[in-house]
Amino acid sequence: MAGVNKVILLGNLGADPEVKYLEGDNVVANLRLATTESYKDRNGNKVEQTEWHDLELWGGQAKIAEQYLKKGSQIYVEGKIKSDTWQDDQGQNRKRIKIRVLSFTMLGGRSDSMGNEGGNPTQQSQPTSKPAAQSAAATSSGPDLSPAGDDDDLPF
Amino acid sequence: MAGVNKVILLGNLGADPEVKYLEGDNVVANLRLATTESYKDRNGNKVEQTEWHDLELWGGQAKIAEQYLKKGSQIYVEGKIKSDTWQDDQGQNRKRIKIRVLSFTMLGGRSDSMGNEGGNPTQQSQPTSKPAAQSAAATSSGPDLSPAGDDDDLPF
Amino acid sequence: MAGVNKVILLGNLGADPEVKYLEGDNVVANLRLATTESYKDRNGNKVEQTEWHDLELWGGQAKIAEQYLKKGSQIYVEGKIKSDTWQDDQGQNRKRIKIRVLSFTMLGGRSDSMGNEGGNPTQQSQPTSKPAAQSAAATSSGPDLSPAGDDDDLPF
Amino acid sequence: MAGVNKVILLGNLGADPEVKYLEGDNVVANLRLATTESYKDRNGNKVEQTEWHDLELWGGQAKIAEQYLKKGSQIYVEGKIKSDTWQDDQGQNRKRIKIRVLSFTMLGGRSDSMGNEGGNPTQQSQPTSKPAAQSAAATSSGPDLSPAGDDDDLPF
DNA sequence: TTTT
DNA sequence: TTTT
Numbered sequence: 001m002a003g004v005n006k007v008i009l010l011g012n013l014g015a016d017p018e019v020k021y022l023e024g025d026n027v028v029a030n031l032r033l034a035t036t037e038s039y040k041d042r043n044g045n046k047v048e049q050t051e052w053h054d055l056e057l058w059g060g061q062a063k064i065a066e067q068y069l070k071k072g073s074q075i076y077v078e079g080k081i082k083s084d085t086w087q088d089d090q091g092q093n094r095k096r097i098k099i100r101v102l103s104f105t106m107l108g109g110r111s112d113s114m115g116n117e118g119g120n121p122t123q124q125s126q127p128t129s130k131p132a133a134q135s136a137a138a139t140s141s142g143p144d145l146s147p148a149g150d151d152d153d154l155p156f
Numbered sequence: 157m158a159g160v161n162k163v164i165l166l167g168n169l170g171a172d173p174e175v176k177y178l179e180g181d182n183v184v185a186n187l188r189l190a191t192t193e194s195y196k197d198r199n200g201n202k203v204e205q206t207e208w209h210d211l212e213l214w215g216g217q218a219k220i221a222e223q224y225l226k227k228g229s230q231i232y233v234e235g236k237i238k239s240d241t242w243q244d245d246q247g248q249n250r251k252r253i254k255i256r257v258l259s260f261t262m263l264g265g266r267s268d269s270m271g272n273e274g275g276n277p278t279q280q281s282q283p284t285s286k287p288a289a290q291s292a293a294a295t296s297s298g299p300d301l302s303p304a305g306d307d308d309d310l311p312f
Numbered sequence: 313m314a315g316v317n318k319v320i321l322l323g324n325l326g327a328d329p330e331v332k333y334l335e336g337d338n339v340v341a342n343l344r345l346a347t348t349e350s351y352k353d354r355n356g357n358k359v360e361q362t363e364w365h366d367l368e369l370w371g372g373q374a375k376i377a378e379q380y381l382k383k384g385s386q387i388y389v390e391g392k393i394k395s396d397t398w399q400d401d402q403g404q405n406r407k408r409i410k411i412r413v414l415s416f417t418m419l420g421g422r423s424d425s426m427g428n429e430g431g432n433p434t435q436q437s438q439p440t441s442k443p444a445a446q447s448a449a450a451t452s453s454g455p456d457l458s459p460a461g462d463d464d465d466l467p468f
Numbered sequence: 469m470a471g472v473n474k475v476i477l478l479g480n481l482g483a484d485p486e487v488k489y490l491e492g493d494n495v496v497a498n499l500r501l502a503t504t505e506s507y508k509d510r511n512g513n514k515v516e517q518t519e520w521h522d523l524e525l526w527g528g529q530a531k532i533a534e535q536y537l538k539k540g541s542q543i544y545v546e547g548k549i550k551s552d553t554w555q556d557d558q559g560q561n562r563k564r565i566k567i568r569v570l571s572f573t574m575l576g577g578r579s580d581s582m583g584n585e586g587g588n589p590t591q592q593s594q595p596t597s598k599p600a601a602q603s604a605a606a607t608s609s610g611p612d613l614s615p616a617g618d619d620d621d622l623p624f
Numbered sequence: 625t626t627t628t
Numbered sequence: 629t630t631t632t
Contacts, residue, residue, distance in 0.1 A: 008320070542631075
């Protein structure tokens with residue numbers, strides 16, 4: 001009991017967010033995030049290695065993602081590992097891992113999509129007045145302000 | 157804007173928690189936490205180096221700390237760095253750093269103080285029914301369930 | 313480029329380590345780690361949710377794991393997410409995620425397996441003189457002392 | 469024993485790095501990093517709170533910082549808390565905390581200082597051939613490739 | 625499929 | 629003293 005399951009990622013989106021509005025006022029966004037690491041191999045050649053992560057955001061954070069993120073966006077993410085298990089059509093047990101995002105922060109984007117004045121680096125800033133939006137902004141210094149929906153009990 | 161300020165500590169308490177009940181139903185607990193690292197120096201001798209951290213907990217977490225932690229307790233902590241600045245009696249500007257705890261988890265205690273059956277490794281488990289207790293337990297997998305008081309606006 | 317891919321886990325092993333000695337002096341250990349989170353559902357009932365993680369350790373850390381860890385051991389882990397992809401016997405592309413461990417620390421075991429005197433909380437402490445042991449111990453305060461083999465270029 | 473002392477920061481530099489070359493081929497860089505968090509107070513007004521951190525880098529990382537970082541640079545940092553203690557001129561014991569940087573990654577700067585072609589977001593990328601440079605680049609996905617000098621034994 |  |  002009493003565990004810690006924490007993931008910290010910083011990378012770029014490989015595609016625009018995929019957002020689904022569900023019954024009961026629920027929203028979920030799925031993101032594909034690339035984290036690339038480069039190192040030199042034994043011959044001194046630079047090697048790049050990219051890992052792709054499936055991110056899942058719920059509620060207000062999903063809406064913020066839909067509104068401000070797009071292919072190429074650079075974000076910092078905190079979350080946890082969550083596995084889905086199911087049976088495939090052959091009746092085989094399958095497992096898939098996703099990162100359940102608890103907070104994220106937009107980084108130094110070129111902001112062309114945010115319509116913000118000036119074109120400077122932006123965050124998911126000033127997401128108007130929605131409480132959920134506030135939460136995502138607040139998370140910049142820690143996931144402590146996360147609103148309902150961030151908990152792990154499934155949102156439906 | 158949009159920063160991350162996150163601290164992760166795992167160590168042992170150097171003393172029992174110091175808890176103060178303030179006006180307005182506020183509670184604050186101060187803890188001294190030691191994190192010890194050992195390494196070998198250039199001569200292959202093992203060296204231990206201990207860093208002492210001043211932790212500050214508010215609200216429900218302070219109460220849980222008061223109830224379950226004591227000198228020697230091993231805990232895992234997530235928080236952020238916060239500085240206090242003031243003038244000393246010479247009129248000099250002074251600064252002090254504390255770790256504002258956002259969540260913590262008790263580890264492998266010998267549980268003699270928790271009255272739990274069996275003496276197995278325990279956490280701040282089963283802290284009965286208090287909502288605050290729930291919050292601290294929940295934080296084990298992320299600080300997302302933190303209750304009021306975890307935000308950064310000062311609690312008074 | 314320039315990404316961060318970091319995982320922090322704290323939990324218990326579901327089984328003894330599985331260790332394989334490979335050609336070329338390489339060793340790999342596979343661990344199953346459970347991180348359990350508990351929270352109250354909307355009805356106030358306590359719910360426990362366990363996530364199982366597949367950990368992979370190489371080199372000296374694999375040997376330390378073999379020597380000191382066993383089913384039930386509580387450990388703190390830092391690592392990164394790594395995916396394996398392959399084709400299954402139906403010719404389908406499959407993907408599996410593992411946690412590549414970069415450092416770990418043993419926590420508060422009751423040490424019955426480590427033969428340490430006294431039964432106090434122990435870590436992978438004093439793992440005698442092996443350099444590998446030193447590395448794993450050192451990582452407790454940061455993965456900075458990781459020895460060869462911690463890099464991401466595959467060890468064979 | 470066996471502790472974890474980890475700090476993760478993401479913010480902007482308040483000034484250019486201060487770099488000192490010491491005897492014995494040692495280099496140290498000091499940085500001032502701001503992490504800003506914004507939240508709404510109880511009246512719904514947006515409040516910004518900035519924490520300033522003193523960072524210390526050694527060796528190759530200090531050189532990379534000198535070469536690529538400047539006032540305003542946005543960086544992601546991993547490190548640990550380290551305290552200095554000394555006696556002030558009144559003979560009083562004083563303590564100061566610094567963040568010992570173990571790895572860092574440059575983020576989405578507008579790169580005007582790096583002379584890189586195009587003005588796109590850059591990291592401390594391709595820092596040519598210096599081994600130290602490699603180390604800092606490598607740290608982007610984890611501090612596991614840190615070279616000598618990242619250890620905690622003082623570099624002189 | 626991102627980014628440099 | 630940064631950044632938005």
